[in-house]
Amino acid sequence: MEKLVTSAGGIVEDHLFVTKPGVVILETTEPTKEAINIYRTMNIHLEENENNSYLSSGEFKARITYLAYPREQPLDDEKTNAYHNKMIKELKHYSPYDGTTVTFLIAGVSVESGLEFVAHREATVARLTSSKTHAQDYTLYRIQPHVDVDAQKKLVHSFLETFRNPQIQNESSRKNLGLKSQTCTIYAPRQWPLHTR
Numbered sequence: 001m002e003k004l005v006t007s008a009g010g011i012v013e014d015h016l017f018v019t020k021p022g023v024v025i026l027e028t029t030e031p032t033k034e035a036i037n038i039y040r041t042m043n044i045h046l047e048e049n050e051n052n053s054y055l056s057s058g059e060f061k062a063r064i065t066y067l068a069y070p071r072e073q074p075l076d077d078e079k080t081n082a083y084h085n086k087m088i089k090e091l092k093h094y095s096p097y098d099g100t101t102v103t104f105l106i107a108g109v110s111v112e113s114g115l116e117f118v119a120h121r122e123a124t125v126a127r128l129t130s131s132k133t134h135a136q137d138y139t140l141y142r143i144q145p146h147v148d149v150d151a152q153k154k155l156v157h158s159f160l161e162t163f164r165n166p167q168i169q170n171e172s173s174r175k176n177l178g179l180k181s182q183t184c185t186i187y188a189p190r191q192w193p194l195h196t197r
Contacts, residue, residue, distance in 0.1 A: 001138055005108040017143045017153055018108035027103040031057055043070040045080040054100035055084055061096035062087055110142045 002012045008022025030053050031039070039046060044060045047053055059080070063069050075083065087093045106114070141156045143149055 001107075001140055004105075005140065008105050008107045010108045012108070012140060013143075014153075016141060017156070018140050019143050019145060019149070021106060021108040021113075021142070023104065023106050025102060025104045027101075029054070029100045029102070035060075043072070043074045045074040045077075054097060055080075057100055058087070058097035059083065061099065062093065065096065108140060108142060113142075 002015060005012050005018055005022045008024040009020075010018060010022030011020040013019050035057070036046065039056055039060055042060065042063070044056055044063070047056050074080070087096065106117075143152045143156075
């Protein structure tokens with residue numbers, strides 16, 4: 001699991017403590033060459049940044065709904081931003097932007113952090129590793145950087161010493177401890193664009 005956290009850009013100290021979770025985009029949906037040609041023909045503003053191609057797609061789908069295209073040329077950046085802000089923030093017209101998906105990996109966060117994404121409907125979860133599976137054989141512990149780091153590490157070490165005590169090694173005792181932690185989650189956002197530039 002340590003490799004997963006570090007390959008996603010996170011930091012693991014002492015093979016035990018996650019001091020910085022890893023976050024990486026795994027997949028994105030992008031328009032085809034044919035779509036880009038149609039966007040140009042219909043004067044859709046083409047995003048220079050490929051990470052924002054969902055905006056061009058969303059603009060095209062919204063405009064085809066109302067058959068309202070710019071007549072002579074694409075809108076400039078300012079007017080395009082205003083258009084997306086109106087569609088998303090004012091009108092709450094999300095469906096034109098739904099066709100685009102982004103899948104990203106968040107590795108090394110606490111269960112609570114992972115559940116916040118789900119609770120706020122920001123994402124659907126492909127795997128929330130908090131079950132009593134082999135994923136728990138090599139558990140990593142999330143350390144919060146702005147709180148006494150040494151005290152957090154000492155607490156985890158104390159817990160592990162107690163847990164490794166032969167008196168609580170049998171399976172039923174482990175289950176009673178309710179040991180669960182999270183090492184890896186893959187998310188696919190539900191209502192993706194919350195338009196930010």
